[in-house]
Amino acid sequence: MRLWRRFALGHVRRVPGSRRLATERPPPKAFKGSNIQAGSPYSKELRLLAHVFETATAGDPSSVCDAIERFGEDVLNPAGQWLKVAGRHKTTVLSKAMKNCPKGGSILEIGTYCGYSALRMAMALPGARVVSLEVDPAHMVIARNMVAYAGMAHMIDIWTGHSKDVLPRLPQRYGGRHQFRLGGVFMDQKGSRDSEFASEIFWCFSCLASSWPRGGQVCRSCGSVWVLGLGLSRVGGDPTQGYHEDLSVIEQLGLLLPGAVVVADNVLKPGSPLFLWRLCKGSAYDNHIVRVKEFAMPSEDWMSVSVLRPEAAVEMESMSVEVPTVERGKGQAPQGAWPVPPEELIQLQWESDRIRAQATRPGRGSVSFAEWASYAEGMKEKMVNHGIFETEDAEQLESGAELF
Numbered sequence: 001m002r003l004w005r006r007f008a009l010g011h012v013r014r015v016p017g018s019r020r021l022a023t024e025r026p027p028p029k030a031f032k033g034s035n036i037q038a039g040s041p042y043s044k045e046l047r048l049l050a051h052v053f054e055t056a057t058a059g060d061p062s063s064v065c066d067a068i069e070r071f072g073e074d075v076l077n078p079a080g081q082w083l084k085v086a087g088r089h090k091t092t093v094l095s096k097a098m099k100n101c102p103k104g105g106s107i108l109e110i111g112t113y114c115g116y117s118a119l120r121m122a123m124a125l126p127g128a129r130v131v132s133l134e135v136d137p138a139h140m141v142i143a144r145n146m147v148a149y150a151g152m153a154h155m156i157d158i159w160t161g162h163s164k165d166v167l168p169r170l171p172q173r174y175g176g177r178h179q180f181r182l183g184g185v186f187m188d189q190k191g192s193r194d195s196e197f198a199s200e201i202f203w204c205f206s207c208l209a210s211s212w213p214r215g216g217q218v219c220r221s222c223g224s225v226w227v228l229g230l231g232l233s234r235v236g237g238d239p240t241q242g243y244h245e246d247l248s249v250i251e252q253l254g255l256l257l258p259g260a261v262v263v264a265d266n267v268l269k270p271g272s273p274l275f276l277w278r279l280c281k282g283s284a285y286d287n288h289i290v291r292v293k294e295f296a297m298p299s300e301d302w303m304s305v306s307v308l309r310p311e312a313a314v315e316m317e318s319m320s321v322e323v324p325t326v327e328r329g330k331g332q333a334p335q336g337a338w339p340v341p342p343e344e345l346i347q348l349q350w351e352s353d354r355i356r357a358q359a360t361r362p363g364r365g366s367v368s369f370a371e372w373a374s375y376a377e378g379m380k381e382k383m384v385n386h387g388i389f390e391t392e393d394a395e396q397l398e399s400g401a402e403l404f
């Protein structure tokens with residue numbers, strides 16, 4: 001804790017007469033990766049920060065991002081661990097997408113983690129403010145230190161709290177809804193749902209899919225009648241939550257500029273089937289689904305890049321409200337209605353929430369690289385059956401192809 005307080009409070013100062021934060025002195029000498037006990041809470045993230053302090057140049061965001069990638073690939077990866085940042089191919093997609101944001105707006109990120117993608121976006125769009133939300137206060141402290149060390153604290157604001165609580169209040173912090181307009185949004189808030197698990201999940205005895213009885217104990221995946229209750233489940237029981245819930249709040253507040261770019265990571269693994277359905281079957285966005293190699297993990301993923309049509313932006317603004325309601329309906333929106341999703345996609349959303357919760361549970365709950373790869377394959381097949389498939393490949397973008 002002493003170490004924690006020293007690094008959290010000790011080396012960052014505010015530049016007199018401005019909102020800018022800068023590193024005042026080098027990080028404390030005691031803050032070394034070798035001092036951090038493996039397996040202790042946040043040891044991975046603290047070791048990452050120590051690695052950055054030890055190997056990257058202060059004030060150079062590019063060197064900080066390179067150090068973060070090297071930590072993921074050279075330190076964690078050989079130990080079978082994974083750093084959940086949008087690195088390498090994902091950075092290419094994110095940067096290319098964000099470069100197409102309409103001018104004059106801010107960039108909103110949901111899911112800061114250690115600040116890597118916030119730094120990448122700030123570098124891709126010099127002069128644009130990046131506003132990033134992080135539910136975990138420890139991640140927030142680490143990210144603020146990372147951003148300050150990179151010399152970008154004057155461009156990146158990191159707020160702590162759950163998006164569903166912070167989003168509706170955010171515009172007030174920036175002078176109101178009409179002043180706080182967004183040219184880009186990066187949705188990367190996976191892992192937020194643990195607390196919603198409470199009492200009983202049902203597993204199918206024959207195919208092991210998670211299931212739940214409705215009108216009898218019949219598995220929704222394979223039709224078997226043998227469903228085993230394991231005593232874990234989700235309270236609130238709303239399968240329509242996810243990225244699309246946050247997007248709906250942003251839309252209802254009327255924050256998106258015409259042509260705003262909405263990027264979402266991990267839409268295949270663990271996946272966001274209802275979010276993709278909403279985007280691809282609705283009429284408000286032009287969509288690209290990009291196949292990407294997961295950062296420092298041998299598996300495939302998708303990122304979605306959606307551009308808000310000008311007429312939809314005008315409609316959203318004219319219908320905007322001060323107090324958004326959480327979207328719970330399956331086929332309604334303030335604008336750009338989309339068809340009711342098929343039951344199989346609702347089931348898939350549950351499965352993606354389940355594996356996401358398993359992956360973020362410490363210790364024995366984690367998901368191996370091989371399990372992730374096979375999960376991604378299965379998810380892809382089911383999404384394709386519903387007419388949702390990849391339209392671009394990140395490797396082509398790396399070789400110079402453009403998204404738009």
Ligand SMILES: C[S@@+](CC[C@H](N)C(=O)[O-])C[C@H]1O[C@@H](n2cnc3c(N)ncnc32)[C@H](O)[C@@H]1O
Nearest residue numbers: 085086111113116117134135162163188189192
């Ligand atoms: C995959 S990491 C983000 C990685 C980061 N964007 C990057 O590429 O460097 C997801 C982060 O989102 C945070 N998070 C999850 N749900 C959230 C929510 N609803 N609101 C804000 N933060 C959330 C988690 O605590 C975690 O730090």
